[in-house]
Amino acid sequence: MTAILKLNQQRLYEQAKALQSQNDVIVVVKNDAYNFGMERAFTAFFQAGIKSYATTNLSEAIWLRKQDKEIMILLLDPSTEFNLLKNYNITLTVPNLTFYNKYKAQLKGIKVQLVYKNLLNRFGFDHSEEMLQVFKENYVDITGVWTHFAFADDLTEPKYEIEKNSWLTVLNQLKDYIKNLEYVHAQNSASYTREGLLEGHTHIRPGATAYGALPYFDKIPTSLPAQTIEVSASVKDIVRLKKGQSAGYSAAFVAEKDTSIAICDIGYGNGIMKNRAKHDVLINGKLYPIVVLMMSHLMVEVDEQVNIEDTVILYNDQLRLDEFAYKGVGAISEQMASLNRHTFNLIEIPIN
Ligand SMILES: Cc1ncc(COP(=O)(O)O)c(C=O)c1O
Incomplete structure (x- = not known):
């Protein structure tokens, strides 16, 4: 996948x-x-x-x-x-x-x-x-x-x-x-x-x-436009790290405690922005931090509840382009335009 x-x-x-x-x-x-x-x-x-x-x-x-x-x-x-x-x-x-x-x-x-x-x-x-x-x-x-x-x-x-x-x-x-x-x-x-x-x-x-994005996000509004895109990947492997061990190029991440890293099949090659990687992903409804962004992979620090093949969500109704824009990831158009559409498996929801 x-x-x-x-x-x-x-x-x-x-x-x-x-x-x-x-x-x-x-x-x-x-x-x-x-x-x-x-x-x-x-x-x-x-x-x-x-x-x-x-x-x-x-x-x-x-x-x-x-x-x-x-x-x-x-x-x-x-x-x-x-x-x-x-x-x-x-x-x-x-x-x-x-x-x-x-x-x-x-x-x-x-x-x-x-x-x-x-x-x-x-x-x-x-x-x-x-x-x-x-x-x-x-x-x-x-x-x-x-x-x-x-x-x-x-x-x-x-x-x-x-x-x-x-x-x-x-x-x-x-x-x-x-x-x-x-x-x-x-x-x-x-x-x-x-x-x-x-x-x-x-x-x-x-x-x-x-x-489908709110142009600014000063407070959580009562109604939000329905976001028209979703971005997800999956967990390909789980790597256990001992305290002090590193992962990623040039020790991009160093474990401060014994921990688990989910290796996910999406990265900046798909257009995931560096600033987006400063914020969490959703796996099984729970938020986890991205710790390393690579061309084809993300490393996400996870817990025992995460397994190989689980879905990793970067953008959906909960993780919204407009909220990330507000948090300084980049303009809505910038986040959308940066996605390299041809590198994705596209799923289209057509007009009913
Ligand atoms: C001339 C012009 N009009 C309208 C827009 C739409 O802006 P927005 O996406 O903020 O609604 C743009 C976007 O860059 C623009 O360049």
Whole structure:
């Protein structure tokens, strides 16, 4: 048996449906749909009624268009593949005024959205005046405006209020030009979970929550989205160590007492992050610490209740991506993206 990655498409569908029933969603499907698998994710999102998709990757955008003629597909990154964008009806993000001025002739016939740079400082127009200039020229087909917050996920960070207010000010300055736009969007999972749909916005633009994770975890909430992935492995051997004996490369673990180490068939080669290995696994419903992380193995310090062939769980409804994100393991997307899907035995729970 190899490590198992369970992908629950039914839960993905239910979560997407719940989100879409509250507000129109532009679901973020970049990086192979947060590593859930584009086809698997798209099927669930589309059946759940989501009509708008965002990715950074043109090949993914083209693949999406091949699935459906009507959906809106937003390329979040700039691209100069104007013919492909036109032929596949992909909405292009115009990243700044320089790009616009350089390529405006080629942008004819392509739907575009303007992005405001804000505090993320990734792409974007610096000021509303520059965005106004593009609106006033009335030369390209602008279907939307958007921004992306840099601080929404950090509840202790006052800069979220600053970037949010700066964006709301931009929208106010553009108000005469955006009132009939189909797409005004800014909110990732955290921003939306914090305060619902912001005024004047047409869509939310979540990734993490759509995939079943809570974007932040300040306290144990009363209800949690159903996590859509599970990761497990099995105990291949149990090694008994005497006090002072070591295990792993360069004595990565040294026994402080006589103890037992379960050798489990999953490791960083499967994408288990170093920080995840600082936290426990579940075996037979009990938590045990990981003491060594190797490429294909974990060493877990266990007790007499653990046996060869037992299942070792790294992520499930109890060991959640969002809680590990809160504990500093890494962002939800980071934990999901790091899993090397092709190294796992995949189990899929299809839509009912
Ligand atoms: C532009 C943009 N919008 C939305 C999202 C979704 O963010 P989250 O997964 O926090 O909801 C991302 C994710 O990185 C993004 O880059």
